[in-house]
Amino acid sequence: MQRRPSRPGFVGRDPGLARIVNRVGELQQVLDLVRHATPPELAPLCQGVAWSGSTVVIGVPHSAAATRLRLAAPAILAALQDAGWHATAILPRVQVNLNHEKPRRTNRLSIPPAAQKAFADLANTLEDKDLQDAIQTLLKHQKQS
Incomplete structure (x- = not known):
């Protein structure tokens, strides 16, 4: 799926911000390829990607997902190479889920x-x-x- 570059307003006029927008778009394309190359139950667990040389670093929420991602590495690398990306390895990284909030404790108790x-x-x-x-x-x- 080809994405159209989005550069509304002042973002498109600033060269530094335009480069960031382009880089984010490229990383999103790589993440989409990774998700399509992994089993359906593993795809939503791929939270983000980054490059370290020719290694694709893939963020996952827990070690079980990292293990399953290592098993899917050949399919992921093949999909990336078929799309024209020069990837030689993948490196799953377990990330702390920053969106998860602990429930707030309250001193207010209610009686049924x-x-x-x-x-x-x-x-x-x-x-x-x-x-x-x-x-x-x-x-x-x-x-x-």
Whole structure:
């Protein structure tokens, strides 16, 4: 699939930025070739490519994907060479997934409705006024959140 160079606005007028846009386009073409030459379940795991001399460095998320990529190396090299790229080796690199965010911990806890009802029933049966007030305050805060 032939891609049309995209150089809108000031990017196309700046020679340095135009070179970067062209380089990114070339790397995207190489990544597309790599993905087409690998098994379908492995293709989406190829996150990016770079060149180191005539070696294609392919970023993958884990070592299992790197191992499978090494097994697919002959097919990948053949596809790249057929497309006119001078590639002599591939080097899978395991990369940390930067898009993965850890869930944020929150100090705010929510009490399920059934538990809120149980606390309300408990507050009604208690004789200690301070404890009743504490439970009522807890339930009031839960309703506000």
